[in-house]
Amino acid sequence: MTEQNFWQKYIFSTDHKIIGMQYMFTGMIMALIGGYFAYTFRMQLAFPGTEVFGFGTVSPHEYNSLVTNHGTIMIFWVAMPVLLATFGNFLIPLMIGCDDMVFPRLNRLSYQVFLLSAIVLVASFFVAGGGFGGAWTAYPPLSAQAKYNMTQYGATLWLIAVALEFVAFLLGGINFITTLMNSRAKGMKMYDIPIVLWMIVLASILFMASVGPLIAGAIMLLFDQTLGTGFFDPAQGGDPILWQHLFWFFGHPEVYVVLLPAMGIVAEIITVFSRKKLFAYKTVLYTAFATGVLSFFVWAHHQFIAGIDPRMANVFAVTTLLISIPIAEMLFVYIATLYGGSIRLTAAMLFALSFLAAFLIGGVTGIFLGASGADIYFHDTYFVVAHFHYTFFPIAILAVFAGLYYWFPKMFGRHMSETLGKIHFWGTFIPFNLIFLPLFFLGAAGQHRRIYSYELFSELNSADFQNLRVLATVALIVMLIFQLPFLYNFFASMLRGKVATANPWQANTLEWAAPSPPPHGNFATLPEVYRPPYEYSVPGRESDFWPQHEKPSGESKA
Amino acid sequence: MDLIIEQASSFAADIDMVILLIAVLAGFWFFLAEAVLFYFIFKFRQRKGVKAQYITGTRKEEKKWLHWPHNLIIVCDLVIIFFAIKVWYDIKQDLPPAQEVVQVIGRQWSWQFVHPGLDKQLGTADDVATVDELRVKVGVTYHFKLESRDVLHSFSVPVFRLKQDAVPGRVFTGWFTPTKTGTYDIQCAEMCGMGHGLMQGRLVIEDEAAHDEWLRNKAT
Amino acid sequence: MSTMPIATTRSMTGIPTGRLAVWWVIGSEIVIFGGLLACYLLLRNLYPHWGESAAHTSTLAGAINTFVLLTSSLFVVLAHHAAERKRHIAAFFYLWLTIGGGLTFLLIKAFEWSYEIAQGYTITANLFWSYYYTAAGIHASHVIVGMIIMAIISFDVLRQRNLPRVELIGIYWHFVDIVWIFLFPLLYIAK
Numbered sequence: 001m002t003e004q005n006f007w008q009k010y011i012f013s014t015d016h017k018i019i020g021m022q023y024m025f026t027g028m029i030m031a032l033i034g035g036y037f038a039y040t041f042r043m044q045l046a047f048p049g050t051e052v053f054g055f056g057t058v059s060p061h062e063y064n065s066l067v068t069n070h071g072t073i074m075i076f077w078v079a080m081p082v083l084l085a086t087f088g089n090f091l092i093p094l095m096i097g098c099d100d101m102v103f104p105r106l107n108r109l110s111y112q113v114f115l116l117s118a119i120v121l122v123a124s125f126f127v128a129g130g131g132f133g134g135a136w137t138a139y140p141p142l143s144a145q146a147k148y149n150m151t152q153y154g155a156t157l158w159l160i161a162v163a164l165e166f167v168a169f170l171l172g173g174i175n176f177i178t179t180l181m182n183s184r185a186k187g188m189k190m191y192d193i194p195i196v197l198w199m200i201v202l203a204s205i206l207f208m209a210s211v212g213p214l215i216a217g218a219i220m221l222l223f224d225q226t227l228g229t230g231f232f233d234p235a236q237g238g239d240p241i242l243w244q245h246l247f248w249f250f251g252h253p254e255v256y257v258v259l260l261p262a263m264g265i266v267a268e269i270i271t272v273f274s275r276k277k278l279f280a281y282k283t284v285l286y287t288a289f290a291t292g293v294l295s296f297f298v299w300a301h302h303q304f305i306a307g308i309d310p311r312m313a314n315v316f317a318v319t320t321l322l323i324s325i326p327i328a329e330m331l332f333v334y335i336a337t338l339y340g341g342s343i344r345l346t347a348a349m350l351f352a353l354s355f356l357a358a359f360l361i362g363g364v365t366g367i368f369l370g371a372s373g374a375d376i377y378f379h380d381t382y383f384v385v386a387h388f389h390y391t392f393f394p395i396a397i398l399a400v401f402a403g404l405y406y407w408f409p410k411m412f413g414r415h416m417s418e419t420l421g422k423i424h425f426w427g428t429f430i431p432f433n434l435i436f437l438p439l440f441f442l443g444a445a446g447q448h449r450r451i452y453s454y455e456l457f458s459e460l461n462s463a464d465f466q467n468l469r470v471l472a473t474v475a476l477i478v479m480l481i482f483q484l485p486f487l488y489n490f491f492a493s494m495l496r497g498k499v500a501t502a503n504p505w506q507a508n509t510l511e512w513a514a515p516s517p518p519p520h521g522n523f524a525t526l527p528e529v530y531r532p533p534y535e536y537s538v539p540g541r542e543s544d545f546w547p548q549h550e551k552p553s554g555e556s557k558a
Numbered sequence: 559m560d561l562i563i564e565q566a567s568s569f570a571a572d573i574d575m576v577i578l579l580i581a582v583l584a585g586f587w588f589f590l591a592e593a594v595l596f597y598f599i600f601k602f603r604q605r606k607g608v609k610a611q612y613i614t615g616t617r618k619e620e621k622k623w624l625h626w627p628h629n630l631i632i633v634c635d636l637v638i639i640f641f642a643i644k645v646w647y648d649i650k651q652d653l654p655p656a657q658e659v660v661q662v663i664g665r666q667w668s669w670q671f672v673h674p675g676l677d678k679q680l681g682t683a684d685d686v687a688t689v690d691e692l693r694v695k696v697g698v699t700y701h702f703k704l705e706s707r708d709v710l711h712s713f714s715v716p717v718f719r720l721k722q723d724a725v726p727g728r729v730f731t732g733w734f735t736p737t738k739t740g741t742y743d744i745q746c747a748e749m750c751g752m753g754h755g756l757m758q759g760r761l762v763i764e765d766e767a768a769h770d771e772w773l774r775n776k777a778t
Numbered sequence: 779m780s781t782m783p784i785a786t787t788r789s790m791t792g793i794p795t796g797r798l799a800v801w802w803v804i805g806s807e808i809v810i811f812g813g814l815l816a817c818y819l820l821l822r823n824l825y826p827h828w829g830e831s832a833a834h835t836s837t838l839a840g841a842i843n844t845f846v847l848l849t850s851s852l853f854v855v856l857a858h859h860a861a862e863r864k865r866h867i868a869a870f871f872y873l874w875l876t877i878g879g880g881l882t883f884l885l886i887k888a889f890e891w892s893y894e895i896a897q898g899y900t901i902t903a904n905l906f907w908s909y910y911y912t913a914a915g916i917h918a919s920h921v922i923v924g925m926i927i928m929a930i931i932s933f934d935v936l937r938q939r940n941l942p943r944v945e946l947i948g949i950y951w952h953f954v955d956i957v958w959i960f961l962f963p964l965l966y967i968a969k
Contacts, residue, residue, distance in 0.1 A: 093785060098783070098784055098785040098788065099783045099784045099785055100783035100784075100785050101783070101785060102783070102785045102786045102795045102799070103786070103799065104783060170806050173802075173806075174799050174802045174803055174806070175799075177802055178795055178798050178799045178802060179785060181790065181791050181798060182785075182788055182789050182790050182791055182793070182795050182798060183784075183785040183786075183788040183790065183795075184788075184790050188790075208802070208805065208806045208809065209805075209806075209809055210809070211806075211809070212806060212807075212808070212809025212810035212811075212812060212813050213809065213810070213812065213813020213814075213816060213817075214813070215810050215813070216810050216811070216813040216814040216817065216916070217813065217817070219912060219916060220817070220908075220912060223901070223908065223912060227901055227902065228902045229901055229902055229905075229908035229912070230902070230904075230905060230908065231817075231821075231905065231908060231909075231912075236904070236905065237825060237904065237905045238821075238905060239820070239821065239824060242817060242820060242821070245820075246813060246817070249813075526784065
C-alpha cells in the first residue's frame with residue numbers, strides 16, 4: 001500500500017482505530033461544551049442574576065437553552081459517541097481478532113454524519129433566537145411552534161441534529177452487529193466473546209429497535225415546526241402525549257444503550273485488575289438480555305403524571321420495579337467477582353470500582369421514581385436530576401475514564417501517568433458526590449427542575465438551601481478544574497509517556513495480542529482463540545493469566 | 559420527609575410513608591452492597607505471594623450468593639409495588655366526592671384560578687377568578703379541573719405532594735383535601751418556555767370564615 | 779482503499795456479510811415504519827372521522843401503484859436470477875425495468891398528489907392529510923433511494939462486478955414494496 005498523506009490517514013481514514021479516535025476527540029470537545037454549559041447554569045443557580053465569568057448574565061431564555069443543550073450534548077454527543085462509537089470501533093475488530101470492521105467505508109460515513117450533526121447542533125446556538133430551550137425531551141406543543149418556544153431556527157436545527165445523530169448510530173450499529181456476528185477469529189464461540197463486546201452490540205441492537213418510532217416522530221415534529229402540520233398540536237386535532245410515548249419508547253432503552261457498554265468496560269477492568277475470572281459469565285449475559293427486553297416495557301414511568309390513563313401507570317410501575325432485579329443482579333455479579341481476588345488499585349480500576357459504588361446510588365434512587373405513588377411527589381424535581389446524574393455520570397464519565405486509562409496504552413502505545421491519574425480520580429469522584437448529594441436533598445424538599453432562579457419560591461428560597469446550591473456549584477468548579485490534570489496527562493502521555501509493551505496489564509483478551517499501538521491491519525498474523533476471555537489465576541499454571549490466543553501446549557485444542 | 563417540607567394535604571402522609579418504606583428497603587440493600595464492595599476491595603487487595611482464587615461462579619453453592627439476594631429483592635420489590643400502587647390508586651384513580659370544585663388554568667406564564675363564590679358552585683356569576691393565587695378552605699375536599707391554554711404545564715403543590723400535568727385540549731380532574739392553614743408555593747413543574755421559572759403561584763389555605771370574608775370582599 | 783478487509787470476507791454465521799447487514803438495515807427500517815403505523819393506529823382510534831378524509835383519496839391510483847410496485851418486484855427477482863447465472867446483460871436490463879417501475883410509481887404519485895393539492899387537500903388540511911403525505915412521502919423517499927442504489931449497482935453489473943449486490947438491493951426493494959402493501963389499505967381503503 002502506498003504511503004498515505006495526512007488527510008487520508010487521519011481525516012478520511014477507513015481504519016476503525018482512527019475512526020474510533022475521531023469519535024473520541026469529537027466527544028471530548030462536546031464534553032467541554034457541555035461542561036461549560038453546566039458551569040454557566042450552576043453559577044446562575046448559586047448566584048442568581050450576577051454576571052457569570054466567561055458568559056455574562058444569564059437570561060431565563062438563555063438558561064433554558066443551556067440546560068436543554070447540556071442534556072442533549074451529554075447524552076447524544078458525549079455518552080453515545082464515546083461509549084458506543086469510540087470503544088465499539090476501537091475494540092470490536094481488535095477483540096475479535098480481525099483487521100477492521102466489515103464495512104470500513106460505511107464506518108467512515110457514520111462518523112461524517114455524526115460530525116455533521118455535531119456541527120448543526122453547535123450552529124443552532126448562534127442563529128437568531130438562540131438555541132432550543134424546550135428541554136431535551138422536546139415536548140410539544142412547546143417544541144412544535146415558534147410562537148411558544150421563541151426559537152424558530154434553534155428548535156428546527158436541534159431536531160435535525162438529533163435526527164442526523166440517530167442516522168449516524170444506525171449506520172455504526174449495523175456495522176458493529178454484523179462485524180461481531182460474522183468476523184470473529186477462528187475458535188471464538190459465543191461464550192468466548194468478551195463481555196464488553198456483547199454489551200456494545202446488545203446496546204446497538206437496543207438502539208436500533210427503539211429509535212425507529214422516534215425517527216418517525218422527529219419527521220412529524222419537523223413538519224409541525226416547518227410546514228404547520230398538527231400531529232402534536234391539539235388545536236389541529238393532534239395529540240401532544242403521542243410525542244411523549246414516541247420519545248420515551250426510545251428514551252428509556254437509551255439509558256440501557258449507554259449503560260450496557262459501561263458495564264462491559266467495567267467487567268473487563270475488574271477482571272484484569274483483580275486477576276479473577278468473571279463470576280458467572282452467562283448470568284451477566286442473561287441479565288443484560290433481560291434488561292434489554294424489559295427496557296421496552298417501562299417507558300411510561302416518565303409519564304406517570306403526564307396525563308396518561310392512571311391505570312396504565314400501575315402496569316408500568318410493576319415493570320419498572322422488575323427491571324431493578326437484573327440490574328441489581330449484574331452489580332452483585334461484579335461485586336462477587338472481586339471476592340478472592342488480588343486487587344490492584346490502578347487509576348483504571350479506581351474508576352471502575354467507583355462506577356459500581358456510584359451507580360448503586362443511581363440504581364436505588366430510581367426505585368423512588370419508579371414507584372408510582374412516590375413519583376407523584378418526586379416527578380420533575382431535583383431528586384430526578386440527582387438520580388439520573390448518578391446513573392449517567394458513572395456511565396458516561398467514570399466508566400469512560402476507566403476505559404481510557406485502561407486502553408490508552410493500546411491506543412497510543414504509551415502509558416498515562418498513574419499518579420496524575422489517581423489525582424484526577426479523587427478530584428473527580430469526591431466533587432461529583434458533593435455536586436449531586438445535595439441535589440437529592442433539594443429535590444426531596446420540593447425543588448423543581450429547569451428553573452433559572454428560586455428567588456420567587458418562598459419555600460425554596462431559604463439561606464440553607466441556597467448554601468447547598470452554592471456547595472454543588474463550587475464542587476462542580478472543583479471537578480472541572482481537576483479535569484486539567486487529565487487533559488495534560490492525556491496529551492503529554494501521548495507524546496512522552498512511558499512506552500507500553502503489547503500487553504502491559506497482562507490481560508487475556510485479543511486486543512493485547514496486537515502491537516501497541518496496532519498498525520493498520522492490526523495483527524501480524526490473525527490470532528485464533530482457544531479459551532474463554534477471563535481465565536485468570538487458573539490453578540496449576542505458573543502465570544496468573546492465560547491469553548485467549550495462546551496455543552495450548554502439549555495436548556490438542558479441546 | 560415532613561421535617562424538610564410540611565404536609566398539608568390528606569394524602570401527603572401516605573406518599574411520605576411510601577417514600578420512607580422505599581428508603582428503608584432500598585437503603586438496606588444499598589448499604590449492604592456498598593459495605594460488601596468496600597470490604598472486598600480492602601480484604602482482597604493485592605498482597606505479596608497471595609494468588610487470586612479461581613472461581614467460575616457456575617457451581618451451585620457459588621450461585622446461591624446470587625440467587626438469595628435475587629429472590630429477596632423480588633420480595634422487596636413486590637412490597638414496594640403494593641404500597642406504591644395503593645397510594646397511587648387513592649390519589650390518582652379514586653375520586654372522592656367533591657364538596658367544592660376549583661378550576662386551574664395554566665398559560666404562558668401564569669396560573670389562573672377560578673374559585674366558586676359563596677354559593678359553592680362553579681360556573682355561576684359569583685365565581686372569583688384570580689391570577690397566581692389559589693385560596694382554599696382547610697378540611698374541605700376539592701376537585702380541581704386542570705386545563706392549559708397553550709403548552710404543557712404541570713400543576714405542582716409540594717406541600718400537598720400533588721402534581722399533575724396540564725395538557726392543552728384536555729381537562730383533568732383530580733382532588734385534594736387541605737389539612738393545614740398557611741401560605742405555600744405552587745409551581746409549574748413542566749418546561750413551558752421562557753418564563754417557566756416565573757410561573758409561581760401562592761396557595762392560601764384558610765379556615766371557612768376567612769375564606770368567606772375574602773369572597774365577600776372580592777364580590778364588592 | 780480498494781483492498782477489502784479480511785473482516786468482510788469472514789462468515790462465522792454462515793450468512794454472507796452483505797446479506798446479514800441488509801437484514802439489519804431492514805430490521806431498523808421496520809421499527810421506523812412500525813412507529814409510523816403505530817401513530818396511525820393511535821390517531822385513527824382517537825379520531826374515527828379520518829374515514830371521511832380517506833374517502834377523497836383515489837383508490838384506483840393506489841391500486842395501480844400497488845400493481846406497479848409488485849411488478850417491479852418481479853423484475854428485481856428476475857434480475858437476481860440472471861445475476862446468479864452470471865448473465866450480466868440480462869441482469870442490467872431487469873434492474874432498469876425495476877427502476878422503470880419505481881419511476882412509474884413516482885409519476886402516478888405526482889399526478890395523484892397534484893390533483894389532491896389542487897382540490898385543497900394539502901398537508902395542512904387536516905391530520906389525516908398530514909399523515910397521508912408524511913407516510914407516503916417517507917415511503918417515496920425510500921423508493922427514490924432504492925432506485926439510485928439500483929442504478930449504481932446496475933453499472934457495476936454491466937462491468938461484471940459485485941454481482942451478489944443484485945440480491946441485496948432486491949431484498950431492500952421487496953421490503954419497500956411490503957411497506958407500501960401496509961400503507962395502501964390504511965391510506966386508501968379504510969374509509
